[in-house]
Amino acid sequence: MIIGVPKEIKNNENRVGLTPAGVIELVRNGHKVYVQATAGEGSGFMDEDYTTAGASILPSIEEVYGIAEMIIKVKEPIESEYSLIKEDQLLFTYFHFASYEPLTHAMIKQKAVCLAYETVERADRSLPLLVPMSEVAGRMSIQEGAKYLEKPLKGRGILLGGVPGVRPAKVMILGGGVVGTNAAKMAAGMGADVTILDTNLARLRYLDDIMPANVNTFMSNEYNIRELLPTHDLIIGAVLIPGAKAPHLITRDMLKEMRPGTVVVDVAVDQGGCIETCKPTTHENPTYIIDDVVHYCVANMPGAVPYTSTLALNNATLPYAIQLANKGWKKACADSNELKLGLNIVQGKVVYKGVAEAFNLDYTEVDSVL
Numbered sequence: 001m002i003i004g005v006p007k008e009i010k011n012n013e014n015r016v017g018l019t020p021a022g023v024i025e026l027v028r029n030g031h032k033v034y035v036q037a038t039a040g041e042g043s044g045f046m047d048e049d050y051t052t053a054g055a056s057i058l059p060s061i062e063e064v065y066g067i068a069e070m071i072i073k074v075k076e077p078i079e080s081e082y083s084l085i086k087e088d089q090l091l092f093t094y095f096h097f098a099s100y101e102p103l104t105h106a107m108i109k110q111k112a113v114c115l116a117y118e119t120v121e122r123a124d125r126s127l128p129l130l131v132p133m134s135e136v137a138g139r140m141s142i143q144e145g146a147k148y149l150e151k152p153l154k155g156r157g158i159l160l161g162g163v164p165g166v167r168p169a170k171v172m173i174l175g176g177g178v179v180g181t182n183a184a185k186m187a188a189g190m191g192a193d194v195t196i197l198d199t200n201l202a203r204l205r206y207l208d209d210i211m212p213a214n215v216n217t218f219m220s221n222e223y224n225i226r227e228l229l230p231t232h233d234l235i236i237g238a239v240l241i242p243g244a245k246a247p248h249l250i251t252r253d254m255l256k257e258m259r260p261g262t263v264v265v266d267v268a269v270d271q272g273g274c275i276e277t278c279k280p281t282t283h284e285n286p287t288y289i290i291d292d293v294v295h296y297c298v299a300n301m302p303g304a305v306p307y308t309s310t311l312a313l314n315n316a317t318l319p320y321a322i323q324l325a326n327k328g329w330k331k332a333c334a335d336s337n338e339l340k341l342g343l344n345i346v347q348g349k350v351v352y353k354g355v356a357e358a359f360n361l362d363y364t365e366v367d368s369v370l
């Protein structure tokens with residue numbers, strides 16, 4: 001198969017879809033890989049590293065989309081890429097369709113095969129291609145939150161861990177999945193007083209077992225959220241209903257209940273955000289303030305630490321990319337339920353329920369397109 005790796009063009013997105021190590025594996029399996037010039041630079045991989053691995057370098061993004069049967073990238077296509085996408089071309093990347101209607105319509109129109117990293121799902125309901133980036137974003141959420149709590153950055157001016165004789169900050173984490181667990185570990189390690197909320201009681205039991213003593217669990221419901229808001233300094237949004245729009249657990253009116261300088265880091269922004277006042281921001285301009293509450297809503301947080309993120313992402317995506325290249329998307333998805341669940345839009349048809357429901361579009365059973 002002919003595989004193309006374009007350079008990411010989202011703001012401050014320094015990750016790349018494929019490493020030279022991945023190129024070696026795909027070439028060994030008989031495939032041809034084309035990488036756009038400088039695509040890997042932000043992650044520390046030079047064009048020579050790719051050619052040594054067996055890839056060919058193409059100077060422009062148009063040539064990469066033009067030649068490839070499968071595109072491997074990181075973030076969803078940006079408006080300027082839409083028209084480059086060809087009918088039947090396989091796109092293996094994050095899409096987060098439910099949070100952005102124009103992207104959904106564009107991919108329907110281009111009649112591409114959109115296999116979304118974030119909905120590839122194992123039998124145990126885990127999301128193997130979201131996990132590594134959720135680990136990164138969860139850990140980063142505390143580092144960013146701690147920074148924006150500083151007074152010059154408009155935060156409350158409180159140190160997460162406190163000091164002897166002064167209480168630590170209080171951190172509230174909405175959603176105790178991968179992002180939430182990684183955020184809790186970091187916040188707890190820094191000495192904060194941490195509360196994780198989730199609707200899944202079994203998950204809360206598990207977290208209670210494994211977390212240190214400065215982490216407590218709490219059932220997620222409106223009453224409990226309202227109770228915590230006036231006393232918490234840093235709030236992390238980390239809920240997920242796979243493939244669907246995130247529920248708004250903190251509504252606009254609740255901002256009044258928070259103290260000035262409270263920081264919210266809504267990691268779930270890529271699925272629409274779990275804080276009603278959340279709108280996507282960029283690494284260049286990561287925060288804005290509403291009702292004295294600092295909002296950090298960067299939709300590609302791992303893009304800022306590409307040395308870690310590109311490797312972590314490739315560790316997870318490569319085995320699936322090899323299956324897709326070796327068998328073609330139809331057979332690979334017919335053989336693997338995990339990959340089949342990654343199909344969101346196929347040749348103009350929406351085959352993922354959460355996406356169809358988000359925008360009231362016709363839904364087609366995925367098996368009928370295989």
Ligand SMILES: NC(=O)C1=CN([C@@H]2O[C@H](COP(=O)(O)OP(=O)(O)OC[C@H]3O[C@@H](n4cnc5c(N)ncnc54)[C@H](O)[C@@H]3O)[C@@H](O)[C@H]2O)C=CC1
Pocket residue numbers: 118130131133134135137174175176177178179180197198199200203220238239240241247249266267268269270271298299300301302
């Ligand atoms: N902004 C960014 O750069 C990144 C964003 N993400 C996003 O972070 C979000 C979370 O991802 P993961 O932790 O991997 O998901 P996950 O599936 O591991 O965890 C989600 C948790 O939310 C819980 N939940 C669902 N409804 C809830 C409610 N009403 N109240 C409290 N908890 C609730 C679930 O029970 C589950 O434990 C996703 O939207 C993901 O796409 C992930 C990586 C990077």
Ligand SMILES: CC(=O)C(=O)O
Pocket residue numbers: 075094130133134270299300301302303
């Ligand atoms: C998961 C995601 O959206 C990201 O890593 O950018």
Ligand SMILES: [Mg+2]
Pocket residue numbers: 208211212213214215216
């Ligand atoms: Mg405990």
